[in-house]
Amino acid sequence: MSDEKKPGLHSPLRRKLLMGMAALPAISLLPRTSFAQAPATSAINTTGLAVTDTEVTVGILHSVTGTMAISETGSVQAEKLAIDQINAMGGVLGRKIKFIQEDGASDWPTFAEKAKKLLVNDKVAAIMGCWTSASRKAVLPVMEQYNGMLYYPTFYEGLEQSKNVIYTGQEATQQILAGLDWVSKTKNGKSFYLIGSDYIWPRTSMKIARKHIEGKLGGKVSGEEYFPLGHTQFNSVINKIKLTKPDVIYAAVVGGSNVAFYKQLKAAGIDLSKQTLLTISVTEDEIDGIGGENIAGAYACMKYFQSLDNPNNKEFVAAFKKMWGEKTVIGDVTQAAYLGPWLWKMTVEKAGSFDIDKIAPASAGIEFTKAPEGYVKVHPNHHLWSKARVGQAQLDGQFKVVYETPELIEPDPFPKGYQ
């Protein structure tokens, strides 16, 4: 990976971390009494979190029932895998991670209730969870009130920054700008048709996209339409697309609507190998439902694809399939969810404490070199530096990576000129 040549990576911290990580498996081989040498619980937990001499409890809070279950299951699986792996290496500060899983049930108030339960009753040291923006918005006041730490995996609309949240997915500009630049350059895209589901993430994303298209790329937006979540009738908009003949269809249709949208595009005779379509909302998970044959040829802009060719990712994909079955697919958010427990572990070890007030500032500058996406680093604004990649959907439901930004993109949740 070109990441490895970045000068900043050979910092003493990284070396220390690597040495620490290398030494950790050895700890687990020692007899149990050796845990006594781990720091005393009273020193690393001054706020009454669920940390004992041998265990630390974290929460997993996703929807495993309801409409979002199909998307969020991957995140749960990735988080459990990461926790397993960390425990196999000896845990965090000599403590094994135990998790309490709660179901958000695709229902935002339930998310808030369960987050509160995890923080107030179970005193978890961190929560890996939430998926939709709405669930995060519901949970955020709870996290801030009870001073918890949330690792949020989904790419999202930005316009948010909290001491109590680490955003392991991309904020909108990280995902959108590079993809638009690429499509404008390589596909000579001048006119864009924007289609999205009707809620905050697609609307904010499209607002950013429109400003970038009109202001920076000198292109034009030939149409912009939104549909309610769960909408399945896209014929009218497809007819409009056929009439206006945009160079690029730019889509942020989410969830089950995707299935109808791509099938109807195909049925209307729009051949995605000729008509450029760039989406920011379809990962390998969604293709599972859409069917590779319905979407083959379309481009998606993400930070991670299962097909990424690097040693970290090969290891990750193998471990994931070993744990959850050969047929599982791994999408962008699943990978981001996998980062959560790891980043938390490293932050706790850097801070030398589980206290939220200590790990919140310690998060800045945490680097994860074993990330399946290559390499990530936490920005002081609690978002990740990451690359953007464009993949082309294949018949087998995987993406072929056709473009990758040369450098990590700085996260900027409050982008100037795009608001």
Place this chain on the structure above:
Amino acid sequence: MINSRFFNRSELLGFLSLLLLLAVILPLFLDVFRLNLVAKYLTYAFVALGLVMCWGYGGILSLGQGVFFGLGGYCMAMFLKLEASSVANTKIQSTPGIPDFMDWNQITALPLFWKPFHSLTLTIIAILVVPTLLAFIIGAAMFKRRVGGVYFAIITQAIAAIATILIIGQQGYTGGINGMTDLRTLNGWDIRTDHAKVILYFFEVFVLFACIIAAQFIRLTKLGRILVAMREQEDRVRFSGYSVANFKIFAFCAAAMFAAIGGAMFTLQIGFMSPSFVGIVPSIEMVIYTAVGGRMSIFGAVYGTLLVNYAKTMLSESFPELWLFGLGGLFIAVVLFFPNGLSGIWRDHVARHIDRLIAMRSSKSKKAWAIKSAADGAPAE
């Protein structure tokens, strides 16, 4: 059977034991987190109470109570949101001083219909009046045309669907699918602290009992009797010269008002409001609470709401991946085996024995009275 007393003996027992449970036992034994959960459950009890009146007594099945619950909740949320969106709190926005979601949607000035919600008095009036007015319009349009039964249920359900789509679609004005989050203070009083939660809980219990007494009062008046008569034989009531439609409209409006009070309480307790309480699914869930509790029983509705929600929380905490099946099983069991819900079980299996016990004890001295009171214990209709 005409009863001169406000509560007969078994109702008094129900009233006092509920009061004991909610005002003494639960606050004593639960920590603040669980008490806050009970407070959340109780907000649905307002809706269930309204449904007992309009469905149990009036025979009008509404599958759209979530709309009124949501309206009450949104009115409250608009007030709290405005208070939380002071210029100082929203400095980072392009237009400070308006709710954050408006800023995200490029709205630069507060819409006109938000303006009254700067005032708490106007907000309280809106909570009580707006949903009732909507219920009146729906009720008048339906009942005057003699639309009833299943058709009415379907229409209320459609209204619930429309309301959800409207709220989600107008996200610049309503917060869309995220709803209104991050509500903080009520006239400067921080509603997020544990202390405030406990005070709000007792306030809610107080309001709930006020509503229970109001419902009981309506039930005992001639109006309540006509409602029951209407449910059993609508035509006969009509031929007796009563305006059936007006009575139905009244019951529906009262149910809407109760639901709205519950919604406003919900916003205060939970600190946010979203369209997920407005749609079809929550509306049907609210009917289920009433069915489990027993749709004829005011107290049953409260117990039913508490039980179903408690089961929901417990099952989902213990079996995050299976709990929906457990809950579904519970509903099927109740509907199959106990069609009159909890209050039916109580009446058939528990109350009878209590009555017999009391009757035996006092039979020697007051035989005549005992027979009368045993009769009172039977269903009130």
